[in-house]
Structure formats: structure tokens, C-alpha cells
Amino acid sequence: MKKHILVVPGDGIGAEVTAVGKQVLEVIAEKFGHEFSYDEALIGHVAIEATGSPLPAETLTKMKGADAILFGAVGHPKYDNDPSAKVRPEQGLLQMRKELGLYANLRPIKLFDELLDASSIKPEILRGADILFFRELTGDVYFGKRERLDEGNTAYDTMIYSKYEVERIVRKAFEAAQTRGKKLCSVDKANVLESSRLWREVVQSLAPEYPDVTVEHQFVDAMAMLLIKDPKRYDVVVTGNLFGDILTDEASQIAGSMGMLASASIGDSTGVYEPIHGSAHDITGKGVANPLASVLCVALLLDISFGLKAEAQTVIDAVDAILKVGFRTRDIANSSTPADKVLGTDAMGEQILQRLKA
Amino acid sequence: MKKHILVVPGDGIGAEVTAVGKQVLEVIAEKFGHEFSYDEALIGHVAIEATGSPLPAETLTKMKGADAILFGAVGHPKYDNDPSAKVRPEQGLLQMRKELGLYANLRPIKLFDELLDASSIKPEILRGADILFFRELTGDVYFGKRERLDEGNTAYDTMIYSKYEVERIVRKAFEAAQTRGKKLCSVDKANVLESSRLWREVVQSLAPEYPDVTVEHQFVDAMAMLLIKDPKRYDVVVTGNLFGDILTDEASQIAGSMGMLASASIGDSTGVYEPIHGSAHDITGKGVANPLASVLCVALLLDISFGLKAEAQTVIDAVDAILKVGFRTRDIANSSTPADKVLGTDAMGEQILQRLKA
Numbered sequence: 001m002k003k004h005i006l007v008v009p010g011d012g013i014g015a016e017v018t019a020v021g022k023q024v025l026e027v028i029a030e031k032f033g034h035e036f037s038y039d040e041a042l043i044g045h046v047a048i049e050a051t052g053s054p055l056p057a058e059t060l061t062k063m064k065g066a067d068a069i070l071f072g073a074v075g076h077p078k079y080d081n082d083p084s085a086k087v088r089p090e091q092g093l094l095q096m097r098k099e100l101g102l103y104a105n106l107r108p109i110k111l112f113d114e115l116l117d118a119s120s121i122k123p124e125i126l127r128g129a130d131i132l133f134f135r136e137l138t139g140d141v142y143f144g145k146r147e148r149l150d151e152g153n154t155a156y157d158t159m160i161y162s163k164y165e166v167e168r169i170v171r172k173a174f175e176a177a178q179t180r181g182k183k184l185c186s187v188d189k190a191n192v193l194e195s196s197r198l199w200r201e202v203v204q205s206l207a208p209e210y211p212d213v214t215v216e217h218q219f220v221d222a223m224a225m226l227l228i229k230d231p232k233r234y235d236v237v238v239t240g241n242l243f244g245d246i247l248t249d250e251a252s253q254i255a256g257s258m259g260m261l262a263s264a265s266i267g268d269s270t271g272v273y274e275p276i277h278g279s280a281h282d283i284t285g286k287g288v289a290n291p292l293a294s295v296l297c298v299a300l301l302l303d304i305s306f307g308l309k310a311e312a313q314t315v316i317d318a319v320d321a322i323l324k325v326g327f328r329t330r331d332i333a334n335s336s337t338p339a340d341k342v343l344g345t346d347a348m349g350e351q352i353l354q355r356l357k358a
Numbered sequence: 359m360k361k362h363i364l365v366v367p368g369d370g371i372g373a374e375v376t377a378v379g380k381q382v383l384e385v386i387a388e389k390f391g392h393e394f395s396y397d398e399a400l401i402g403h404v405a406i407e408a409t410g411s412p413l414p415a416e417t418l419t420k421m422k423g424a425d426a427i428l429f430g431a432v433g434h435p436k437y438d439n440d441p442s443a444k445v446r447p448e449q450g451l452l453q454m455r456k457e458l459g460l461y462a463n464l465r466p467i468k469l470f471d472e473l474l475d476a477s478s479i480k481p482e483i484l485r486g487a488d489i490l491f492f493r494e495l496t497g498d499v500y501f502g503k504r505e506r507l508d509e510g511n512t513a514y515d516t517m518i519y520s521k522y523e524v525e526r527i528v529r530k531a532f533e534a535a536q537t538r539g540k541k542l543c544s545v546d547k548a549n550v551l552e553s554s555r556l557w558r559e560v561v562q563s564l565a566p567e568y569p570d571v572t573v574e575h576q577f578v579d580a581m582a583m584l585l586i587k588d589p590k591r592y593d594v595v596v597t598g599n600l601f602g603d604i605l606t607d608e609a610s611q612i613a614g615s616m617g618m619l620a621s622a623s624i625g626d627s628t629g630v631y632e633p634i635h636g637s638a639h640d641i642t643g644k645g646v647a648n649p650l651a652s653v654l655c656v657a658l659l660l661d662i663s664f665g666l667k668a669e670a671q672t673v674i675d676a677v678d679a680i681l682k683v684g685f686r687t688r689d690i691a692n693s694s695t696p697a698d699k700v701l702g703t704d705a706m707g708e709q710i711l712q713r714l715k716a
């Protein structure tokens with residue numbers, strides 16, 4: 001198979017982890033006889049520094065021309081502490097999502113058995129949990145009108161959804177549920193929000209078309225509790241952009257660590273594969289970031305964008321095998337991990353590559 | 359001390375749990391020689407059924423005339439499954455908050471040692487956690503303009519904050535931090551939302567007035583993860599209405615169960631004391647609801663509205679003692695709780711009352 005992949009490292013640890021991801025792609029191509037070509041592009045803070053724009057035109061052109069995008073992270077503390085900054089790294093990320101029509105963000109939350117102890121949640125609560133989140137990604141309060149009023153003393157954002165936006169993501173979630181545990185949980189705040197009532201109406205109106213799927217509605221506050229109280233209860237979860245942002249970060253504790261979670265953003269064109277963890281400037285450049293989320297992004301990319309299921313499974317199996325041997329990065333190690341098994345980013349990458357080549 | 363208390367049971371298990379709370383007030387009055395008088399009023403679904411309005415004028419008048427309000431819960435599944443209902447129980451709750459100027463919702467999250475095992479989170483993560491949440495309660499997307507557009511096919515809600523609204527709640531949080539661990543964590547989504555950037559600006563501008571308090575900012579997605587990863591890291595947390603709704607429900611797992619959490623809503627006039635749990639129609643009328651959140655509401659009421667610290671502590675000590683003896687309601691029992699120690703609502707209330715009278 002001949003494919004062109006754009007690597008977009010972005011900010012912070014993005015560069016360190018996508019470097020490992022790219023090497024995994026190279027080894028897979030070699031092993032399975034594919035021809036992958038690569039290019040690289042800037043986004044976020046590094047793009048602002050280089051070009052003034054968080055999503056340079058050149059990056060967008062390259063994105064549209066690629067068969068898939070391996071993404072790092074976006075963000076910089078400099079802007080977080082300066083609420084009045086006009087140009088911000090995150091604008092690049094949001095604009096990319098909008099421009100590429102990436103309306104569905106898939107976040108599989110599944111614990112590798114070996115990491116049962118890495119979580120703050122009890123092993124017996126976690127064992128067997130396997131949730132697939134569908135987060136809407138191009139609507140909601142992320143893209144509604146926002147402004148300052150009253151000489152800057154009042155600020156508003158607009159949480160907004162149209163039926164067609166809800167319908168297309170909810171359909172994807174129903175379809176996924178049909179191939180899995182046949183349960184769909186839709187999360188909203190319909191007891192207060194009009195946009196949530198519209199959301200719920202759409203889910204209710206589509207449900208009869210998927211009679212084999214059991215539908216449940218939860219309010220977002222209750223869900224934030226239930227998710228960690230009894231994660232095994234959930235199969236496919238679908239929700240809006242903001243609630244999905246919050247709940248999937250929370251759900252990272254179900255998978256042991258944020259450093260293990262990959263996501264796929266798909267829609268009208270090129271798919272983007274991005275770890276759930278952010279730019280993590282506190283550990284940037286120290287060589288300790290966990291590259292496994294980026295490696296698992298590669299598995300999602302091979303599976304979803306290229307339909308290469310066997311290749312994807314090979315990558316997942318390699319991660320599994322390396323964890324079984326006992327290797328850990330710092331974020332998933334605990335007091336009983338032997339010191340010589342705690343690896344940095346590159347050493348962990350090296351283990352994965354060797355296993356893939358074997 | 360002579361005080362007038364309004365009991366507002368509301369919907370679902372509200373009646374069962376406030377009945378116990380009221381008895382606790384009566385015993386405390388007797389024991390400490392206070393003169394408490396009582397009245398009752400309707401809100402929510404029961405008020406709609408009786409009067410057509412979720413917050414009848416008579417209820418509001420009684421509320422304004424009371425020295426404190428012991429509140430139950432509001433909500434009914436009937437409306438949840440009917441997104442198009444025009445009159446809803448929750449409107450009564452929100453209107454009450456607005457009319458009484460209850461802009462600060464305090465939610466103390468503290469684990470009773472005996473409940474270490476009731477949580478889905480590991481005991482070693484929880485032990486010693488003690489967080490005081492300040493949730494803003496009369497602004498944000500709860501009260502901004504909402505409507506349908508485009509023949510009902512689009513819906514929006516407005517997330518809106520003015521500086522004075524943020525300032526008054528943030529000041530209360532800073533003041534509380536000064537009397538506790540001297541740490542304040544402010545939660546927002548300032549990397550995306552303009553209302554969050556305004557929120558962060560206000561926190562930053564007030565910080566120099568409280569030099570003894572260390573301030574930290576977290577994005578709501580990261581906080582949803584950090585809160586359960588390392589709850590001991592937090593002392594006072596302040597956030598907006600929507601994020602506070604989500605994070606405090608999540609935080610109930612830190613306290614073992616939602617059934618243990620009380621909240622105080624305070625502001626310009628009468629304080630309202632309300633469990634964090636909702637109307638819980640699935641267990642309504644079964645006599646199994648945990649009344650301890652309502653009992654702990656009484657402790658907050660005595661402390662905050664009446665300044666009766668010794669009386670408040672007596673109530674907390676009674677709860678502590680009853681848990682130490684091993685009594686549990688179903689929600690906080692586990693497989694090692696002997697069957698004869700698992701009590702229903704009234705029997706648990708009876709234990710508390712006996713302990714208070716002793």
C-alpha cells in the first residue's frame with residue numbers, strides 16, 4: 001500500500017512522542033511491504049514563533065494533501081498565564097479540526113491488564129472496562145460566537161448545536177455500538193441546556209433505527225461520577241465537544257494514565273491521530289514522556305485511515321508485550337517497578353521497535 | 359437562640375432525607391436550649407403538580423422570611439425524557455438560586471475514615487483528602503440567554519460571566535483558603551473560552567491581595583483527571599457554575615458516596631442547605647436512601663447560618679460515631695458489612711438521633 005503521512009509534532013512533548021510514532025510507522029511499512037512517504041508541518045506555539053500564525057497556510061495545504069496525519073500536541077504556558085493574548089496555539093488546533101471537518105473524535109479507553117495498578121482507581125473496579133468515547137469535535141462552545149461586552153467587564157461564549165451536527169456523530173456512535181456491546185450512553189445536561197435538549201431529541205429520534213442498541217441518557221454531572229464508580233457499565237459513550245473534553249480526560253484514569261491514550265479525529269477528509277495528553281511543558285525535553293499514546297495513535301491510524309487491521313494489531317500487541325515484560329515509563333511505573341525497568345521516551349521506543357522487528 | 363427554618367423537601371427522596379434532617383434540628387434545639395420554629399414549602403415537580411409552577415410565589419415568600427432553608431432535591435424522570443417540556447422542576451431550583459442571590463455554593467469533600475473502602479478510588483489515594491469546593495451558582499450557562507433558531511433545528515445557550523460575579527465568589531474562596539491550607543486552585547477553560555479568560559483575569563488580579571495563599575490554575579479537562587489522580591493536592595477549589603456541577607459530582611467518589619455530601623448555598627440573604635445527591639427516583643419510597651447528606655446539611659446550616667459551631671460539631675461527631683460502630687446505608691455498605699448493620703433511611707436516622715440524645 002502506498003500512503004503519504006504528515007507528521008505534525010506541535011508543541012512541548014509533541015516532538016518527542018511523534019518521533020517514536022513515526023519510527024513505528026517506518027518499521028511497519030518495512031515489515032508488511034508498504035510504501036509510506038512522510039512530510040512534516042508546524043502548528044501551535046512553534047508555528048506562531050516561526051510564522052506568526054498557529055496554523056500556517058502551508059500546514060493546512062499539506063494536511064489536505066496527506067492520507068493521514070500523526071499529530072503531537074498543542075499549547076504553551078506563556079499564553080495560559082496571559083488571558084489577553086490575541087493569538088494562541090489552541091486556535092491552530094481548533095481551526096484544523098474545523099477546516100478538515102473532523103467532527104468525530106474517537107477515544108478508546110481500555111486498560112492494558114499490566115497497568116491495573118497504575119490507576120488511582122481500584123483494580124476490581126477497572127478490570128474488564130472497555131469504553132469507546134465519541135466526542136463531537138467541530139461544534140459546541142468551542143466554535144460558537146464569543147466576545148467581550150461592557151468595556152471588557154463581561155464575556156460570553158455560545159454553546160450551540162444544529163441537528164445535523166448531532167445526527168452525524170450520533171450515527172457513528174450507534175454504528176460502533178452495533179459492532180461492540182450494543183449499548184450507547186448519551187451524555188448531556190438536558191435538564192438545564194437547550195442545546196442539550198436538542199441533542200437528546202436527536203438521539204431519541206435516531207434510536208428506533210438501531211433497535212439492537214440499548215440507549216441510556218445521563219446528565220454530565222452524574223456521568224462524571226458514574227464513569228469512575230462503575231466504568232464497566234459503559235460500552236459506547238457519545239457526547240458534545242465540551243463534555244467530551246472533560247469526561248475523556250477523567251476517563252484516562254480508567255486506562256491507568258493519560259500517557260496511554262490515543263484518539264482518532266475523523267470526518268469529511270484526512271484523519272488526525274492525536275494522543276489525549278497535552279504538550280506537558282513541565283516534562284518537555286527531559287526525555288521522560290510516555291511515547292505509547294503516540295504508538296497507539298499509529299495503530300488507530302493504520303486501522304481507521306488505511307484499513308490495515310493486521311498491522312494495527314501488530315502494534316497493539318507490541319505495546320502489550322513490552323508492558324508484560326515489565327517495562328514502564330515514569331508515569332505508569334509504581335513503587336514496585338524495578339529501577340532498570342523504568343525507561344525514558346527513546347528507550348521505550350527502542351523496545352517497541354525491537355519487538356516489532358522481531 | 360430563636361430561629362425560623364423552612365424545610366423544602368422537593369422531589370424524589372428529598373422528603374425522606376429532609377425528614378431525618380428536621381428531626382436532627384429538633385434534637386439539637388432541645389439539647390442546646392434553642393427555639394427553632396419550622397415551616398414547609400413546595401418546589402420542583404411536586405410544586406408543578408400542586409400549583410402549576412416549579413417555584414410557587416408562596417414558597418418564595420416563605421423562603422425570604424426564613425433564617426435558613428433545609429432543602430431536599432428537585433427533578434423527575436418524566437421531564438428528562440421529554441426534551442420539549444416547557445415547565446420543568448429544575449426551573450424552580452434555578453429561580454430560587456437567582457431570587458435569593460445564592461451565588462456561592464460550598465461543597466466540602468471530606469472522607470470519613472470509616473468509608474475509605476466505600477469509594478472506587480484506592481484508600482491510599484484518598485486518605486487525608488480534604489477539599490472545599492466553591493461553585494459559582496447564579497451565573498454561567500445556567501442563566502445566559504438560550505433559544506431555538508432555524509425552525510427548532512439549532513439551539514444555543516450562552517455561557518456568560520461579568521467581573522463582579524467572579525470577584526465575589528473568588529474572594530470567598532481566597533478567604534476560606536486563608537483559614538485552611540492556604541492553597542487555591544481555580545478551574546477554567548481559558549485556552550478556549552472568553553468567559554474563562556475573564557474568570558482567570560479576575561483571579562490573577564485578586565491574588566496579590568491574598569499573598570499568603572498559593573494560587574494554581576487548572577483547565578477543567580486536566581482537573582477532571584487530577585482530582586481523582588491525586589486529590590490530596592487540593593485545598594480550596596473555585597470554579598464556575600457548570601464546571602463546578604461536573605467536578606463536585608465527580609468528587610463525590612472522594613468522599614465514598616454521593617449520599618454523604620452536603621452543600622451550602624449562600625449569598626445575599628437566606629442560606630440554603632442541600633445534599634449533592636439528586637431526587638433519585640429509582641430508590642424513592644423504598645426507604646433505603648442515605649439520610650446522612652441531609653444530616654450533614656444540618657451541621658452546615660448550624661455553622662454557617664447560625665454560627666453555632668459546637669452544635670454543628672456535635673452533629674458531625676454523631677455521624678462519625680455511628681459510622682465507627684459500623685452502621686451503613688446500602689450505598690456505603692460493602693461485601694464485608696454484616697447484614698444487620700445495613701440500615702434503611704429511618705433506622706439510620708434513629709441511630710443518629712439516639713446518639714445525639716445520649
Ligand SMILES: CC(C)[C@H](C(=O)O)[C@@H](O)C(=O)O
Binds near residue numbers: 090
Ligand atoms: C488544547 C485544547 C484546546 C484541546 C481541547 O479542549 O479540545 C485539548 O484539551 C483536547 O482535548 O484535544
Ligand SMILES: CC(C)[C@H](C(=O)O)[C@@H](O)C(=O)O
Binds near residue numbers: 191192432433603
Ligand atoms: C438539578 C440540576 C439543575 C442541578 C444543577 O445542575 O445545578 C444539580 O445537578 C445540582 O448540582 O444542584
